[in-house]
Amino acid sequence: MRVAIIGAGWAGLAAAVRAVQAGHHVTVFEAARTPGGRARALALPLPDGRELSADNGQHILIGAYTDTLRLMRTVGVAPEQALLRMPLALTYPDGAGLALPDWPAPLDAAWGIARARGWRPAERLALLRAAWRWQRSGFTCAPHVSVAALCQGLPQRLQREFIEPLCVSALNTPLHEASGAVFLRVLHDALWRQRGGSNLLLPRTDLGALFPGPALRWLQARGAAVRLGRRVRALHATGSGWRVDGEAFDAAIVATAAHQALHLQVGADASLPAPAAARVDAAWRAWQSAAAALRFTAISTVYAQAVAPVPAPTTAAAALLPRPMLALRAGADGPAQFVFAHDQIRELPPGAPPTRVLAFVISDSRGERAALEAAVAAQARAQLGLPVTVLRTVTEKRATFACTPALARPPAHVAPGLAVCGDDVQGLYPATLEGAVRSGWQALDALDAPDA
Ligand SMILES: Cc1cc2nc3c(=O)[nH]c(=O)nc-3n(C[C@H](O)[C@H](O)[C@H](O)COP(=O)(O)OP(=O)(O)OC[C@H]3O[C@@H](n4cnc5c(N)ncnc54)[C@H](O)[C@@H]3O)c2cc1C
Structure with a gap:
């Protein structure tokens, strides 16, 4: 089959890898210039002129992410090297x-x-x-x-x-x-x-190098077409398959976040008989209403640099924190739940001075940026005894869906030949990399699932 995959986040890339393994001709469309979606690299300039390859948000994997780890191996990434593995510690x-x-x-x-x-x-x-x-x-x-x-x-x-x-x-x-x-x-x-299963796995590279970059290279080496910077607008059922912005495919997998899929125009080609066209329209409307009911919560990551009076360590081994990751007491005293020490997780180039960069993570983030930054700086001083300068704050407003009780998430199957995958699609996991990967793995089966 010629399979179109719309979105090159972790779910779309997982689906693409599985489709190539199944012998399909795959075309991946990604609106952004880089793959990775909500788990991607970004540049973090340091005051000394260096540029750190950081992420849109500090991510933690755990040992129970078995499908994610298997997928990384498939595309040539060795989790043993790419991830720092430690027994679970929630210490303050x-x-x-x-x-x-x-x-x-x-x-x-x-x-x-x-x-x-x-x-x-x-x-x-x-x-x-x-x-x-x-x-x-x-x-x-x-x-x-x-x-x-x-x-x-x-x-x-x-x-x-x-x-x-x-x-x-x-x-x-x-x-x-x-x-x-x-x-x-x-x-x-x-x-x-x-x-x-509870081991913490902290990425030793940026998130782009952890999976999306190697996945794209793996796909291209096996003949898949990858179109970056290409936002898909419309999908039309033809009876024998789907047209994606006019281009013919046998099947299509929408791997955008659910709220992004709401902007797609999905319907039937004029050649489709009226009853079949009506079924496609009704199926998409039902999917849209489930997707539109999701609520989202934000995550902020405040990147900061420890400043004097901490004596500048001469090697990365002179640790800023007792562990690479610490829990913080969130509340009136400060908004961050966790802090990560960059130099204790990533490997610095030989001879490079330590960056002294800390990433403060605020899940279910609600504050304004300036207030968050001031509160994090106060929290670092009060709880870590570290004066810090804030370098950059990244807030992902729709980081994850709110994982509420009895939530009806949108299904993976929409219509014959049209499936949806992503961390917010029906599944057992909350919005995580593992949830996205599992959903991507299952997307091909959903293409053939019976209509509801
Ligand atoms: C700050 C932050 C911290 C997080 N921390 C963790 C963590 O510690 N551990 C963990 O497991 N998970 C974490 N997550 C969640 C994890 O990042 C997501 O679950 C996962 O990345 C979702 O992947 P996805 O492929 O389902 O969706 P997305 O990553 O959203 O991918 C969708 C892709 O579709 C593209 N797209 C959208 N519309 C179109 C279109 N019309 N045409 C073409 N392309 C389109 C988008 O550009 C995007 O690349 C975190 C998320 C955030 C934001």
């Missing part, structure tokens, strides 16, 4: 919090909870009991239950220092609005399913 600058040992699951989680620092024995016991309850229920709950309801009765400190950062980083949705069922699924896959 004062050392409080949870750090798992490198043991098989779920022993690692049980030991980590039992040994968590700064939590009273009764609090640790309460979390172990809750974990036991969730395990006995098969990590499932009724669809309408929120994370707040699921965790009702857990001590306040655990909610604040464990559940809240986990929930907001995985679902980008506050506790009282977040889906308990999706939260439990993530907990299960990360903490229970396999050894290393």
